[in-house]
Amino acid sequence: MKSLLLMVLVALPSFAAERVVSIGGDVTQIVYALDAQQNLIARDSTSQQPAQANRLPNIGYMRQLNAEGILALKPTLVLSSELAKPSLVLQQVEQAGVKVVEITGENSVQAIPKKIAAIGKALNRDAQAQTLEAQVEKQLAQLPQQTLPVKVLFIMANSGMKSLAAGNQTAADSAIRSAGLVNAMASVPHYQALSQEGVVAAAPDLVVIGDDGLKAFGNEEKLWQLPGLALTPAGQHHNLLVIDTMALLGFGLDTPQAIVKLRRAAEAIRHD
Numbered sequence: 001m002k003s004l005l006l007m008v009l010v011a012l013p014s015f016a017a018e019r020v021v022s023i024g025g026d027v028t029q030i031v032y033a034l035d036a037q038q039n040l041i042a043r044d045s046t047s048q049q050p051a052q053a054n055r056l057p058n059i060g061y062m063r064q065l066n067a068e069g070i071l072a073l074k075p076t077l078v079l080s081s082e083l084a085k086p087s088l089v090l091q092q093v094e095q096a097g098v099k100v101v102e103i104t105g106e107n108s109v110q111a112i113p114k115k116i117a118a119i120g121k122a123l124n125r126d127a128q129a130q131t132l133e134a135q136v137e138k139q140l141a142q143l144p145q146q147t148l149p150v151k152v153l154f155i156m157a158n159s160g161m162k163s164l165a166a167g168n169q170t171a172a173d174s175a176i177r178s179a180g181l182v183n184a185m186a187s188v189p190h191y192q193a194l195s196q197e198g199v200v201a202a203a204p205d206l207v208v209i210g211d212d213g214l215k216a217f218g219n220e221e222k223l224w225q226l227p228g229l230a231l232t233p234a235g236q237h238h239n240l241l242v243i244d245t246m247a248l249l250g251f252g253l254d255t256p257q258a259i260v261k262l263r264r265a266a267e268a269i270r271h272d
Contacts, residue, residue: 018123021070023062024081026252027103028053030116031079033132033253034125042073044084046246049254067092079122081105107174109143109259111251112136139256143263144180150266151184152176153204153234155223156191157213163226164191165198171249172208179263181206196228204234205269208262210245241265 020039022028028047031037042057044065059069063085070078070093078098080090083105094100101122104111113133120129154172156164166172167188176183184202185192192198209223217223220240229235243261247254 019074019076020123021059021073021075021078022047022080023059023065023078023084024103024105024250025049025246026115026250027079027081027119029252029254030119030132031123034116034120034123034128036123036125036128039077039123041075042070049246065089067096071096071098077101077122079103079119107171107249107251109140109174109178109251109255112140112253112255115252136253136256143178143256143259147180147182148263148266148270149182150205150269151182151203151233152179152206152208152262152266153184153199153202153232155194155207155209155213155226157209157216163194165194165202167192171251174251175248175255175259175262176208179259179266181263181266194226194228199226199228200231202232204232206239206241206266207234208241208243208248208265210248211242212245214242237269239265239269 018039019041021042022031022040023044025046025048028043029049031040032050032053040056042059043053044059044062046062047053057073060066062081062083065084065086067089075098078093078100080100080102082102084090090100101118103115103118113136116129116133116136120126154166154176156166165185167185167190168183169189170191173183173186184204214220214223224230224235224238241262243258247258
C-alpha cells in the first residue's frame with residue numbers, strides 16, 4: 001500500500017508556486033481581489049491598496065523601473081500595467097527568462113473587466129476572475145446614463161511642481177465624462193499649467209483634487225488662492241471635492257464608486 005502511494009505521488013506533476021511582482025495600483029488590487037496575494041513577492045510604489053500590500057518589498061515608482069532591482073527578487077512572473085516605464089526595462093526582464101504580462105492602461109471604465117480577465121488568466125484564477133467581473137459589471141451598470149451640465153476642473157498637484165489642469169486625453173477627463181459631467185478644460189489636450197485666463201474662461205462649477213494633491217497645497221484656503229479660481233462659480237461657492245486620486249484615475253476596482261461620488265457632488269451643487 002505504501003509503495004503504491006509513493007508511486008502515485010511520484011507520478012503527480014510538481015507545480016512550483018509563481019513568484020509574482022505586480023506593477024500598478026490597479027493591477028495589485030485585482031491580484032488581492034482574486035485571492036492570489038500569496039504569490040506576490042513585491043509591488044511598485046503606486047500599489048498601496050489594500051493596506052497589506054504596503055508590507056511587500058517596493059520596487060519603486062512604476063515609471064522609473066529598474067531591471068536589476070526586479071530581477072534581484074527572482075520573480076517568475078511580472079504583471080505590469082502598460083503605463084509602466086521605461087518599457088526597455090520590462091524587455092530586459094523578459095529577456096532574462098521572466099514571463100511578463102502587460103495589463104491594459106486604457107483610461108475607461110470598460111477597461112476594468114479586461115484587466116480582471118487578463119490578470120485572472122495569468123494567475124490561473126479564471127473562475128475567481130469571472131465572479132469579480134460580474135460584480136464590477138453590476139457596478140458599471142449603475143453609473144449615471146444622463147448627462148448633467150456641471151463643469152468640473154480637475155487639478156493635479158504635487159509638492160514642488162506647478163499645479164496642472166486636466167484637459168482631454170487624460171484619465172481625469174475620462175472619469176469626468178463617465179460621471180456624465182463636463183470637463184471644464186476639455187478644449188485643451190493633456191495636463192496644462194493653470195493660468196488665470198484659462199481658469200476664468202473655463203468657469204468650473206466644481207473643483208476636484210486628489211487628497212494627496214490637497215496636502216501639497218497645505219490646506220483648502222491656499223487652493224482657492226490659485227490664479228483666477230476665486231473668480232469662478234466653484235471658487236465663489238467653494239465647491240470642492242477631495243477624492244482618492246488612485247480610486248478616481250486608476251480605473252481599477254475602486255473607480256466605479258469614485259465616479260458615483262463625483263456625480264453626487266455635482267448633483268448636490270445643482271440642488272443648492
